[in-house]
Every structure is written in structure tokens, then in C-alpha cells.
Amino acid sequence: MTDFVLPYEHRDLSIDQQVALRTAAGNLGREFTGLYGPETIERFLHSSYDQFASISCVPNFLPLLAERFARQRLQALARVEGHHRDGKPVVLFLCTHNAGRSQMALGFFAHFAGDQAVAWSGGSEPGHEINAAAIAAMAERGIDITGEYPKPWTDEVVRAADVVVTMGCGDACPVFPGTRYENWELDDPAGLDVDAVRPIRDDLERRVRTLIDQLGIPAAKG
Template sequence: MSESRGQDGLISPDAVLIRASERLAHQFAGMVSEETVERVVFESYASLGRTASVKTHLPSLAEKFARDRLTALAQSKGLIAKGVPEVLYVCVQNSGRSQMAAAITRHLAGDTVHVRSAGSQPAGGLLPEVVTVLEEAGISVGDEFPKPLTDDVVRAADAVITMGCGDACPIYPGKRYLDWELADPAEFDLDGVRAVRDEIRANVESLLAELTPVAH
């Protein structure tokens, strides 16, 4: 198959996204239609492109984001079993609080909980201070990036924890909703961000004690 290339000789984003759509359509065959897969892939690319500070890896990030959205969609329809509790953390920019909560949860819970995070108004990247204080605690977030809040990930979640995003998160019956009152780390120096990190860790430990009582 010939590839569409731009004047710089690089394969066009559309061609890369079509290939991604084909891969994901194969992965989710029998669960999600090809049309839905392609729509989610191009939607994901467009929504990430509105805020991404670096565009170089945008198609690959869009594929990763689309895969997670399609998994959530299949989970919410009962087509993919949820072997562990699904937790969704939501803040405004998905660059600080919700990223720290997700990273700390993964660090503490391992594979006993599956975690997603999102923002009602996602930023272009993670706060450098957040990356620093997590690395101090032995937690890497090298592959993470701010993601917009989408309906499919809310539907798939068992517990939705919000942090300062107000009424942006849709409400569905049968889910557990918590609101953690946490200061925005964007307003602090490193010591202040460390304090927010430690407060989040305490909240996460309490949540995990309820979600995975045997493991904790």
C-alpha cells in the first residue's frame, strides 16, 4: 500500500492514523465496529492536538489513547471482563493531582487495580515539579500525558475520584463518586508539591484498603 507523504517526505498523520485504526479494528473485532474505531482514533488525535505542547509523537499517543478508550467502551458494554476494580481520577488539567493519584495507585496496588486519569481541560504536559516529586518517591511517569475526559472512561469506571473539576464529570448510577479536596500543585514550590503528593498518597492508601481489602 502506498503511503501519503508530505513535502518533507514524512508519512502524513492521516495515513498513520488510518494504519492505527486498522490495527485497533483488528484488536477489537467483534466488539467495536470499524467505523467506531476510526472515529475514536481521529477524535483522540484531534482532542490531544488541541493541547499537546509537542506534536512529534502525537499519532502514537492518539493510538494509545484510542486503545484505552476502546477498551473502556468494550468494558462498559460487558464485552471485556473487568478482572480488577477500575478507578478513574479526574482533575482540571490532568497535569498534577490526577496524574499523581494515578501514578501512586499503580505504584502501591500493582495489578490489583486498573487506573485511568483525565482532565476536564487538559494541559499540554505534566508539571515538571510533579514529575520530580514522584521520581523522589521512586515512581516514574515517563510515558504519561494529559488526556481529555471522555464519556467512555467514566462509564467503565467503578470508582470516580474528582479533584477540583466541579461538575465537569458526568454522573452515572451505580458508580462510586468521591471528591478529594486537594490544593493545585501548580500553585506551589517543590515543598508544597511534596505535601500534596503525601496527602494524595494517604487518600490512595485509604481507597485501596476499601477496594482491595485482601491485598491490604
């Protein structure tokens, strides 16, 4: 496989970060062999890194976050370009900070739909971390969202979605013809304690269950 070379603007990174990014590029290269070459993978990986570098306060995790986000974006691009046809519906949950509402919705959707559908999330102004009260409220339902992270949305991710659910991002939410859109009016859990987040969580659970029914997805879990 062709060696991945860090672009010039990333040469001020530490040696550990450079090694981590090269490892990430190699992982993605093997995963998308036959679909995308080194140049495309580098472009997605490093643009993903740049997006997180502007908002993250934990630089040691940036290469890992960049790899995860680049993988999602490349998977989305493959769907947009018709390289991936598994027939699974794709749902994208969008809110402002991608730290509360959209993450809880994603957690419920993944829990109930299992591997019968694909769910992603994003934010117009991604925060630094998932809302602690949202994490605690979801844990009460037996759903762990601590493995998620706030992230922006990109054109290929939105274009790959069959359904885009917006929650409070207003005019910032992208609109593409041919995509089904739903706007869920819900309070923002930012700054609220667990007691105040529970009604938002319960409302989201009802809405997600309804959406899964509408999409004809047999619930993987009750």
C-alpha cells in the same frame, strides 16, 4: 483486514501523520478484532486525534497520543458493553488539567495495586504536559509518571469506572448514577515548586492507600 481511510477533515495532515494514523488504526483493529469494526475504530481514533490537536504543541506525537487514548476509550467501551469481564475494579482520577494531582494519584494507585485493578485519569481542561514538580516529587518515591500525558475524559471512560475520584474540577466533573464518587480536597500543584508539592503528594499517597484497602485490593507493593 479492511484498509482504514482517513476522513475528509484529516486530509490536510502531513504524509507522515497520515501513515502514522493508518498504522495506529491497524494496530487497534488487530487488538479489538471481533469486538469493534473499522468504522468504530476510525471514529474513536480520529475523535481522539481531534481532542489532542486542539491542545498539543507537539504535532508529531499526535498520532501516538491519539492511538493510546483511543485504545483506553475502546477498552472502556468494552467494559461498559459487557465484553470485558475480568472482575478488576476500575478507578478514574479526575482533576482540572490532568497534569498534577490526578497523575500523581494514578501513579500511586498503579504502583500499589499493580495489575489487580485498572486506573485511568482525565481532566476538564487538559494541560500541555505533566507538571515538572509533580514528576520530580513522584520520582522521590521511586514512581515514574513521565510516560503519562494530560487527556480529557469521555463518557465511556467515566461510565466504565467503579470509582470516580474528583480533585478540583467542580461542576465540570461528570456524574452518572450507580457510580461511587469521592471528592478529594487538595491544593493544585500548578506553579508550585517541589518543596510545596511534597505535602500534596504525601496526602495523595495516604488517600490512595486507603482507597485500595477499601476496595479490598491486596497491595502489590509496600
